Amino acid sequence: LAKTTQPISMDSYEGQEVNITCSHNNIATNDYITWYQQFPSQGPRFIIQGYKTKVTNEVASLFIPADRKSSTLSLPRVSLSDTAVYYCLVGDSDYKLSFGAGTTVTVRA
Amino acid sequence: KAGVTQTPRYLIKTRGQQVTLSCSPISGHRSVSWYQQTPGQGLQFLFEYFSETQRNKGNFPGRFSGRQFSNSRSEMNVSTLELGDSALYLCASSLGWGGLAGGRSSYEQYFGPGTRLTVT
Numbered sequence: 001l002a003k004t005t006q007p008i009s010m011d012s013y014e015g016q017e018v019n020i021t022c023s024h025n026n027i028a029t030n031d032y033i034t035w036y037q038q039f040p041s042q043g044p045r046f047i048i049q050g051y052k053t054k055v056t057n058e059v060a061s062l063f064i065p066a067d068r069k070s071s072t073l074s075l076p077r078v079s080l081s082d083t084a085v086y087y088c089l090v091g092d093s094d095y096k097l098s099f100g101a102g103t104t105v106t107v108r109a
Numbered sequence: 110k111a112g113v114t115q116t117p118r119y120l121i122k123t124r125g126q127q128v129t130l131s132c133s134p135i136s137g138h139r140s141v142s143w144y145q146q147t148p149g150q151g152l153q154f155l156f157e158y159f160s161e162t163q164r165n166k167g168n169f170p171g172r173f174s175g176r177q178f179s180n181s182r183s184e185m186n187v188s189t190l191e192l193g194d195s196a197l198y199l200c201a202s203s204l205g206w207g208g209l210a211g212g213r214s215s216y217e218q219y220f221g222p223g224t225r226l227t228v229t
Contacts, residue, residue: 034217043113043199043220044152087152099144099152 004088009104018075020103022088025069033064033071036087038102044087048073075105083107111136113202113221121227127188130224134181134202140164141183142218143175146197155198158183159205190228197223 005023012018024033032051036044048055050062050071061074075082085102114133122128134141142165143155154167158177175185181202187194201218 041197041223041225043201043223044218045220046217049217098154101151 004090004100006086006088006100006103008101009106011106011108012078013108014079015077018078018082018105018107020073020075020086020088020105021070022073023070024088024090027068027090031090033062033068034089035060035062035073036089036099038085038087044099047086078105078107080107080109113200113219115198115200115221115224117224118222119225119227121229122190123229124190124192126190127186128190128226129184129186130198130200130226132183132185132200132202132221134183134200135219138202138204138219139181140203140205141177141181142201142203143183143185144199144201145169146199146223147195152199155185187226192228195226195228197225199223 003026006020010018010020032049034049035047037047038044048057048060048062050064052064052068055062063072063074071088073086083106085104087099087102089099113135116131120128132141140157140159142157144152145155146152155169155173156163156167156175157165158175161177161179172188175183177183183200199220201220203218
């Protein structure tokens with residue numbers, strides 16, 4: 001079972017870039033890395049998914065080094081509405097998603 | 110395209126009762142997963158259904174069960190409710206099941222708003 005480790009919390013200010021690094025030392029060869037965002041009293045929302053190198057979409061970028069033992073979610077120019085919990089997930093050997101504790105990102109004005 | 114819908118949104122039950130929660134996936138999605146979220150345990154996987162068959166099951170007691178219908182709608186049932194079952198129950202739908210990919214890629218999952226269950 002691949003396990004992820006990410007910081008419990010991060011603080012930032014509006015307009016700054018936020019980078020959240022997730023460690024997954026036991027990631028398997030075929031595992032993908034997926035990030036979700038969750039606001040209070042709502043279900044998680046898919047942000048981005050990648051396998052290697054860099055993936056970018058309209059919301060975020062995901063950087064994955066060659067050894068794939070970690071990944072970094074980058075949120076450019078955050079706003080107050082980006083305050084949420086961010087989860088890093090890797091594929092489970094039984095194909096089910098395992099959510100860790102997540103990183104609580106607080107954006108201040 | 111309509112999102113994942115869950116009914117009811119809020120529910121209050123008494124210890125010992127049973128409850129049934131419903132989830133309608135996004136049109137065209139054939140996989141439905143259920144999760145329990147509590148402040149202490151976080152988001153925990155309950156089970157996943159694909160083509161009316163349970164494909165995966167988390168570490169929950171047999172009091173928790175589910176099923177999926179031919180139209181991909183799913184229900185989960187909790188019998189003999191305990192105080193500790195108070196939680197937000199989330200349903201997620203996806204196009205397919207990870208096992209179909211032949212590897213370990215995770216299909217993008219779309220979560221519903223959840224059902225807030227309170228057991229008194």
